Amino acid sequence: MNSFLEVRGVHKSFGSGDARVDVLKGIDLEFAEGETIALVGASGAGKSTLLHILGTLDRPSSGSVLFQGEDVFKTGDQGLASFRNRSIGFVFQFHHLLPEFTAVENVMMPLLISGGKRIEAAEVASQLLRDVGLGHRFSHRPGELSGGEQQRVAIARALVGSPQLLLADEPTGNLDMKTSDEIHGLLGEIHASRRLTMIIVTHNERLAGRMGRTIRLVDGRIGS
Numbered sequence: 001m002n003s004f005l006e007v008r009g010v011h012k013s014f015g016s017g018d019a020r021v022d023v024l025k026g027i028d029l030e031f032a033e034g035e036t037i038a039l040v041g042a043s044g045a046g047k048s049t050l051l052h053i054l055g056t057l058d059r060p061s062s063g064s065v066l067f068q069g070e071d072v073f074k075t076g077d078q079g080l081a082s083f084r085n086r087s088i089g090f091v092f093q094f095h096h097l098l099p100e101f102t103a104v105e106n107v108m109m110p111l112l113i114s115g116g117k118r119i120e121a122a123e124v125a126s127q128l129l130r131d132v133g134l135g136h137r138f139s140h141r142p143g144e145l146s147g148g149e150q151q152r153v154a155i156a157r158a159l160v161g162s163p164q165l166l167l168a169d170e171p172t173g174n175l176d177m178k179t180s181d182e183i184h185g186l187l188g189e190i191h192a193s194r195r196l197t198m199i200i201v202t203h204n205e206r207l208a209g210r211m212g213r214t215i216r217l218v219d220g221r222i223g224s
């Protein structure tokens with residue numbers, strides 16, 4: 001039986017020669033389907049670098065990532081992009097919403113980009129906005145939303161393609177404690193209803209404590 005997601009001997013370096021920085025120094029991990037994981041560690045330990053590789057946004061220098069037994073980096077950039085669009089949702093610390101579009105348009109965007117029909121995309125996006133508690137904010141632009149609301153829109157957008165894997169990089173790093181707790185609750189609800197696998201990079205111990213397992217990175221290696 002293959003695990004859902006497996007990282008084998010991943011190294012990642014940036015630059016070359018004297019300027020080379022070895023960031024990931026041999027990472028081996030296995031994730032079961034439906035698991036929730038907190039990825040923690042000091043600033044600079046390599047958390048975002050590892051998350052980007054798990055999300056196929058960046059390739060490892062060596063080693064492999066297996067998704068349901070398949071080596072994802074065997075394919076070219078186009079194959080990788082289509083795999084990513086089908087299977088992975090991302091939430092970042094800064095929401096990266098498009099400022100000139102409304103909440104519902106931002107959530108629809110991934111579906112439109114992958115060729116979906118506008119009317120169907122609007123229906124899916126509207127339902128998702130209701131699911132994240134923003135049924136009353138469809139036509140607000142990001143600048144007209146609070147930080148917590150912006151992050152809810154970003155979460156809805158991450159879910160619009162029904163991904164099997166949700167990756168988040170400090171999703172509440174920019175929010176106050178009360179709003180963070182609300183977002184943590186929302187992530188818990190999403191996991192309960194969708195059973196997707198979640199890997200969340202966080203410096204927030206309360207959020208880490210809600211995850212099923214914590215993995216600590218120490219200077220590019222898995223710590224204890």
Ligand SMILES: Nc1ncnc2c1ncn2[C@@H]1O[C@H](COP(=O)(O)OP(=O)(O)OP(=O)(O)O)[C@@H](O)[C@H]1O
Nearest residue numbers: 014015021023041042043044045046047048049050
């Ligand atoms: N594109 C890049 N080019 C060169 N060095 C990089 C690049 N990306 C990351 N690094 C270096 O890799 C190291 C790890 O960075 P990374 O962003 O993965 O850390 P992190 O654990 O996410 O830290 P933080 O908690 O501050 O977000 C840092 O020393 C960083 O400077």
Ligand SMILES: [Mg+2]
Nearest residue numbers: 047048049169
């Ligand atoms: Mg980071």
